[in-house]
Amino acid sequence: MKKQKNIVLFLVKFFATYFILFALYSLYLQKTQQKEDVFVCSPITTTVAEQTESVLAFFGYDAAHMQHEDEMSVKLLLNGQYTARVIEGCNSLSIIILFLSFIIAFPGSLKSTILFGTVGGLFIYGINILRIAFLTVMLQKYPAQQEFLHNLVFPAIIYGATFLLWVLWVHKFSNYKK
Template structure:
């Protein structure tokens, strides 16, 4: 019976954390995005695009970003060629919410849970910036591979990172470690 109790507690903690964080994020999006008359993405999405451009420029590319005028996205340009776009789902916040919900559900000490959640979230955010920059360059160089890059390589990087962080958390820091 204890085994089932642990599963139920895990699920309650996971979904409670997930829905609370998601509700806060949804409210933020509602207040920060603009879909009428002119499009304006949430500031976090624009910031991700801007930071991606910094990474691209660091590696020697002539890059820029612009708010898309016809949809809720930010265009990424290399050599003034519209190469990729950053939408709300690309800013890593949704995946960070999922990451934190798992960490809280598999909690360790309060201090470890808070520190790992913050550091893990920052790590995911930074990996995401580099992932978008990588994808943008690859699409620029190999436009015929866009579907493969976006649908397989792109998610594998971010979800692989999150999975490895979860494994590290459970095995080293959570109260469930062996």
């Protein structure tokens, strides 16, 4: 009976946290995105594109970004060629919300939860920037592999990193650790 209670408590905490954070994120998007006459992405999506451009430039690529004129995305250009785009779903906030919901639902000390949540969220954000930069280069070099790269390889990177953080949380920092 106690095991079932723990499972139910986990699910309630997880979904409550997820829906609260997702609702706040949705409000943020409503306030910051513009879809009429001119498209304007949220500041975090534009920042992700800017930081991806900086990473590409650091590695010697001629990179640029610009707001897409026909849709809610930011274009990434490599050597003057439109190669990739950053949409709202690519800014890593939705995966960070999922990550935080899990560690809050699988409790640890307040200090550990705040510290691990912050460091883990920043880690996911950083991995995401590197992932988009790498995807941009790969799409330019191997355009015929777009479906495979975008739909399989690169989601595996961010979800794999998040899963590893969850395992680390459960075994090292949560109250569940032995």
